[in-house]
Amino acid sequence: MTVDLEVDVETGLAYGPSGKLLDVYRPVSAAVPPPAVLLWHGIGPDERDVLAPLARAAAALGAVVFVPDWRPDAEDRGRTHLLESLAYVRERAALHGxxxxxxxxxxxxxxxxxxxxxxxxxxxxxGRRPTAVVGIAGRFDIPDRFGGAAALEQLAAGAAPAVPVHLVHGSTDPVVPAQHSRDLAAAARERELPVTLAESPADHAGVIMTAFDPAVNRCVAASDEAVIGAGRRTAEILVRAAG
Known part of the structure; x- marks a missing residue:
């Protein structure tokens, strides 16, 4: 993997008609235009800050990382925000290097x-396909935010991923147990579909280089070296996924 690069961060950019904001993490001295990574946070509304440690680590390894706020509690379950963030990256990735x-x-x-x-x-x-998809500590037995059936149901019905799928999960995750990723990987492998699964000795927060702080009821940057190491492995997978 690349030696860590200096990272520039641009915060609070509006990315669509909804007025939601995103941050961009960019390596300063990349020799060639690096890949773009669009990274969506979890169920907490407008929690792009939670992914800051992982985004910075991936940028230091050579990716331009876009982290948008979005609201899973919106009337459309966040679909509009996710689509607007996708459109922003498709249209403006080159402008961000x-x-x-x-x-x-x-x-x-x-x-x-x-x-x-x-x-x-x-x-x-x-309809426009990314180079690859990375699912970190996800559930795949529930519907997505675009109106589709659960991923496991879609695979069982004969659907196939349009691009390689890389799964990452903490093996000690009590919030979303790693079995969810194992089940999806097994279902895809049974049909010889392009999937990888990497497990780290981390929990739900640790796999993204954070720790849950009950005082603020959110994940914050971790200081434990083992957690930082687990998050760095996730960052490496994000960068490698672009080929």
């Missing part, structure tokens, strides 16, 4: 459910 031909769609927790859903039904997200 990224290679628009190498784009990874990724999500954590609830975000992972919809990222994998987009791989199974690209028409639901405008």
């Amino acid at each position: 990224a290679d628009p031909e190498r784009t990874v769609l990724a999500g954590w927790s609830t975000g992972a459910t919809s990222a994998v859903g987009a791989a199974l039904d690209p028409d639901a997200v405008g």
Whole structure:
């Protein structure tokens, strides 16, 4: 993997008609345009800050990472926000120094459910396919935010991901047990579909380089070296997914 690069962060950019904001993490001295990574957060509304440690780590390894706020509690369950963030990256990745031909769609927790859903039904997200999808600590037995059936149901019905799917999960996750990713990987492998699964000795927060702080009721940047190591492995997978 690449030696860590210096990272520039641009915060609070409006990305669509809804007025939601995103942050962009960009390596300063990349020799060639790096891949773009669109990274969706989980069930907490407007929690792009939760993914800041992972986004910074992935940018240091050589990716331009876009992290939008979105609201899973919106009337349409966040569908509009997710689609607007996708459109922003498709249209403006190059303006932020990224290679628009190498784009990874990724999500954590609830975000992972919809990222994998987009791989199974690209028409639901405008038809344009990313290079790969990365699902981090997701559930795949529930519907995504685009109106699609659960990923496991779609696979059982004969659907196939349009691009490679890379799954990442903490083996000690008590919130979304790792069995969810194992089940999806097994279902895809049974049909010889392009999927990988990497497990880290981490919990739901640790796999993204954070720890849950009950005092603020959200995940915050971790200081434990083992947790940082687990999150760095996730960052490496995000960058490698772009090929």
